[in-house]
Amino acid sequence: xVGIKDVARRAGVSVGTVSNVVNxxxxxxxxxxxxxxxxxxxxxxxxxxxxxxxxxxxSRILALVVLDLGNPFFVDIARGAEQAAHDExxxxxxCDSGQQADREQSYLSMLAEQRVRGVLLSPVDxxxxxxxxxxxxxxxxxxxxxxxxxxxxxxxxxxxxAGGALAARHLVERGHREIALVxxxxxxxxxxxxxxGVRSVLADSAARLSVLETNDLDVASGRDAGARLLGMSPRPxxxxxxxxxxxLGVLQAMVSSGVRVPEELxxxxxxxxxxxxxxxxxxxSVRQPARRLGHRAATLLIAETTEDTAPPARQTVVxxxxxxxxxxxxxxxx
Amino acid sequence: xVGIKDVARRAGVSVGTVSNVVNxxxxxxxxxxxxxxxxxxxxxxxxxxxxxxxxxxxSRILALVVLDLGNPFFVDIARGAEQAAHDExxxxxxCDSGQQADREQSYLSMLAEQRVRGVLLSPVDxxxxxxxxxxxxxxxxxxxxxxxxxxxxxxxxxxxxAGGALAARHLVERGHREIALVxxxxxxxxxxxxxxGVRSVLADSAARLSVLETNDLDVASGRDAGARLLGMSPRPxxxxxxxxxxxLGVLQAMVSSGVRVPEELxxxxxxxxxxxxxxxxxxxSVRQPARRLGHRAATLLIAETTEDTAPPARQTVVxxxxxxxxxxxxxxxx
DNA sequence: ACGAGCGGGTGAATCGTTTCATACGGTGAT
DNA sequence: ATCACCGTATGAAACGATTCACCCGCTCGT
Numbered sequence: 001x002v003g004i005k006d007v008a009r010r011a012g013v014s015v016g017t018v019s020n021v022v023n024x025x026x027x028x029x030x031x032x033x034x035x036x037x038x039x040x041x042x043x044x045x046x047x048x049x050x051x052x053x054x055x056x057x058x059s060r061i062l063a064l065v066v067l068d069l070g071n072p073f074f075v076d077i078a079r080g081a082e083q084a085a086h087d088e089x090x091x092x093x094x095c096d097s098g099q100q101a102d103r104e105q106s107y108l109s110m111l112a113e114q115r116v117r118g119v120l121l122s123p124v125d126x127x128x129x130x131x132x133x134x135x136x137x138x139x140x141x142x143x144x145x146x147x148x149x150x151x152x153x154x155x156x157x158x159x160x161x162a163g164g165a166l167a168a169r170h171l172v173e174r175g176h177r178e179i180a181l182v183x184x185x186x187x188x189x190x191x192x193x194x195x196x197g198v199r200s201v202l203a204d205s206a207a208r209l210s211v212l213e214t215n216d217l218d219v220a221s222g223r224d225a226g227a228r229l230l231g232m233s234p235r236p237x238x239x240x241x242x243x244x245x246x247x248l249g250v251l252q253a254m255v256s257s258g259v260r261v262p263e264e265l266x267x268x269x270x271x272x273x274x275x276x277x278x279x280x281x282x283x284x285s286v287r288q289p290a291r292r293l294g295h296r297a298a299t300l301l302i303a304e305t306t307e308d309t310a311p312p313a314r315q316t317v318v319x320x321x322x323x324x325x326x327x328x329x330x331x332x333x334x
Numbered sequence: 335x336v337g338i339k340d341v342a343r344r345a346g347v348s349v350g351t352v353s354n355v356v357n358x359x360x361x362x363x364x365x366x367x368x369x370x371x372x373x374x375x376x377x378x379x380x381x382x383x384x385x386x387x388x389x390x391x392x393s394r395i396l397a398l399v400v401l402d403l404g405n406p407f408f409v410d411i412a413r414g415a416e417q418a419a420h421d422e423x424x425x426x427x428x429c430d431s432g433q434q435a436d437r438e439q440s441y442l443s444m445l446a447e448q449r450v451r452g453v454l455l456s457p458v459d460x461x462x463x464x465x466x467x468x469x470x471x472x473x474x475x476x477x478x479x480x481x482x483x484x485x486x487x488x489x490x491x492x493x494x495x496a497g498g499a500l501a502a503r504h505l506v507e508r509g510h511r512e513i514a515l516v517x518x519x520x521x522x523x524x525x526x527x528x529x530x531g532v533r534s535v536l537a538d539s540a541a542r543l544s545v546l547e548t549n550d551l552d553v554a555s556g557r558d559a560g561a562r563l564l565g566m567s568p569r570p571x572x573x574x575x576x577x578x579x580x581x582l583g584v585l586q587a588m589v590s591s592g593v594r595v596p597e598e599l600x601x602x603x604x605x606x607x608x609x610x611x612x613x614x615x616x617x618x619s620v621r622q623p624a625r626r627l628g629h630r631a632a633t634l635l636i637a638e639t640t641e642d643t644a645p646p647a648r649q650t651v652v653x654x655x656x657x658x659x660x661x662x663x664x665x666x667x668x
Numbered sequence: 669a670c671g672a673g674c675g676g677g678t679g680a681a682t683c684g685t686t687t688c689a690t691a692c693g694g695t696g697a698t
Numbered sequence: 699a700t701c702a703c704c705g706t707a708t709g710a711a712a713c714g715a716t717t718c719a720c721c722c723g724c725t726c727g728t
Contacts, residue, residue: 001391001471003714014678019716029676044470049447050387051714054683057335059384069409069428070608078403078430091444093427096412110425113383136378137335219608248612255616274404274553275609278582280616282589337684348708353686363706385684388713 002043011039022047053115062092062301063111064120064144064294065104067188068217069096071245072273073290074122077144080294081120088302090117099188099216101125112137118301120144120294124187128152140304144297145288146189147318154304156297156317160190163286163321164197164240167268170284170323171238172205175333176266180210180236182225182246184217191217191242194270198240210236217242222249229265230257237265237333244269244276247283251328255280267328282326289319336377345373356381387449396426396635397445398454398478398628399438401522402551403430405579406607407624408456411478414628415454422636424451433522433550435459446471452635454478454628458521462486474638478631479622480523481652488638490631490651494524497620497655498531498574501602504618504657505572509667510600511541514570516559516580518551525576528604532574544570551576556583563599564591571599571667578603578610581617585662589614601662616660623653 008015013032020027021036028036039045053059062085066074082092095111097104101124111119112133119134119141131153134141143155171179181198184191195211202209212228214221222241226249229239241247247269254261261267261281269276272287296317303312342349347366354361355370362370373379387393396419400408412428419426429445431438435458445453446467453468453475468475477489505513515532518525529545536543546562548555556575560583563573575581581603588595595601595615603610606621630651637646 004716005714015715016678016680016717017676020677023716027676032676044467046443046446046467046471048388048449048714050384050393050449051683052716053384054382054388054685054714055716057683069403069412070406072404072406075403075409082430091441093429095427096416107425109380112380115382115384133378133380137380219612248609252612275582275612278553278586278609278614279612280614282614338686339684349685350687350709351707354707357686361706366707382684385713386686388684388715389686391713 002045003048004045006043007036007039007045010043011036058115058117060090061114061116062090062118062120062298063095063107063114063116064092065095065097065107065111066122066144067097067099067124069094070218071243071271072275073243073271073288076290077122077294077297080291080296081144081298082294083291084295084298084302090302092120092298097124099124099185101130105130108133112139115139118142118305120297120301122146140301142297142301142304144293147316150314150316152314154297154300154314154316156293156300156319158288158293158319158321160193160321161197161200163270163288164194165201166197166321166323167194167240167270167286168198168201170325170329171240171266171268172201172207174238174266174329174331176236176238177207177333178210178234178236178238179207180212180229180232180239182212182214182222182229182239182241182250184214184221184242184246186213188217194242214246218245219249219252222246222251223253224249226250226253229253230259235265238268238329239265240268240270242270244271244273244283244285247285247328248275248279251280251283262328262331266331269328272324276324277326279328281328284326284329285324287322287324293319336379337382338379340377341370341373341379344377345370392449392451394424395448395450396424396452396454396632397429397441397450398426399429399431399441399445400456400478401431401433401458403428404552405577405605406609407577407605407622410624411456411628411631414625414630415478415632416628417625418629418632418636424636426632431458433458433519435464439464442467446473449473452476452639454631454635456480474635476631476635476638478627481650484648484650486648488631488634488649488651490627490634490653492622492627492653492655494527494655495531495534497604497622498528499535500531500655500657501528501574501604501620502532502535504659504663505574505600505602506535506539506541508572508600508663508665510570510572511667512568512570512572513541513543514563514566514573515543515545516556516563516573516575516584517545517547518555518576518580519547519549522551528576548580552579553583553586556580556585557587558583560584560587563587564593569599572601572663573599574602574604576604578605578607578617578619581619581662582609582613585614585617596662596665600665603662606658611660613662615662618660618663619658621656621658627653 269285272285276283603619606619610617
């Protein structure tokens, strides 16, 4: 494998000069520079980032660890983050923890060993012990889609309590009195918060809430929940699902067993992924600004890594969710 | 930042011994080992992969470059690849080229600089010049979802010609005579092949084909194509879309302008992503074994990187697609 | 005429790890 | 008594790039 020494020999200069040509071309005379550049061309020299990084002590890579890449919501976050990173000449690598604490931990260890420049994290493990390593080694991290106290770290999130409330209020206003919540696992703060939002609204209403908890936040779990929903009595007239994948699963279960949506069951989802509007019955959903979330989080993280002077103050950014009403809740009860 | 030297000092041993504790524990006596391990614990030592890699000459990372992470098909490929890599103690980083040759090139350069162990590539750029670097530096690569001659590289793909034919035959058998193909850009081999499959079937039939080409393979492009479709006369009675995202877009356009599916327009998609079955009208689609694709490709790649003896023979794996019939083509014409 | 300053270039030290030749005390065979 | 060997531990060389102190040959100001 060709290294900087080979280039230097070929061009008849020292390795220092080659390095300068690559990194600070203005320090090198035009003639030498072109001689070096042709040598690089001819040999097909590609610089070795690991050596570069060893010397520099840190890499040019940001990491993003998400809960589920199968959820387009997180893909959008990734896109926002990548865009912000790209503008700074950094790269983002995205890791899918699949909502499993051990996989998350495995990725985090890997990232620490890689000495990534910083980490964007949408955590499973709420305890934060996994981050001890980063703290010790001064690798900055920013939480995405999860609010944390500002003294702990910066975070960029969407107000999930408000989002849950938005959905619940909508259903109550439509006249529903038997409402179900199909929620993901309680370890996820998003799920806890959305439920809290729902409860805060329903407490002041005449509506009754039943909660079905699923293991995963995916379509298959939604189908299961849908099946369970069908067996309930009294059967709810409306269901709020903790995300759109669940909602699509529930909807599939209804369609396949001939239950009409929204006449017999109204459905509200969460995230407003692109597929929500294309569903069997277009889904009412709580929209989150995913791309902006990712972009903003990456921007914050980058600011923390470029510590010209003092480390910048931690920030807690909270976006507001927005209700998008579609067919799946078009009916009014009573 | 704490390094191996700090650990060595703390434990009162040499750096070589610390390295042995971490990498070949059996070479170290139990007492020394535990002394070193506690030192590691106390100091919170995390080994530096870049140094490790510099010495080793290559990393423990595989890369996967896909056309569009917004397409669940590629997410499934990624999952399959990750699983295969994980079993070998390797990690996969996934890059989204967004079907743009320049972004693809940018990622490939980055990966070469990182000296990744190998690359799984679903290429935009058909020319393959981008791979010159990998060839020179002996970084193995395997094509995913794209067949190439075996003397060039291994590849794992699905027979797109057969897939296109499958869809077309299905529509012809249903009695359709005016068929439209909503296809993605011709630079993508997948699109060319699927079209070829369609044409091979329609040539022997009484059906007429009109082709609408889109710039991207996403839902928005599908909506546009749907709108164009509505303006055609005679209007096709069936449409085959080069992937499910396009199909969902077309379907949305039909629903929002009151055209009944499948009565007025039958739709066939491609990939059979999870959302296809949950669509407004569940989509007939050509299923591809995405996970197996990724898993097999990674397995092949790994085999190429562990060159015990001679480099293994290049392989060309081609899976067969499968038609999944749903509501969107349930009608019979005439 | 002499030193300061400058553009352009050099080469060695450095980053943190792995690995390999070497050392050393002890044991068993000859 | 000598030697070979074993288990264990050591320390230095290597990996490839960056960086920094230094050097050389010029020009310019005084």
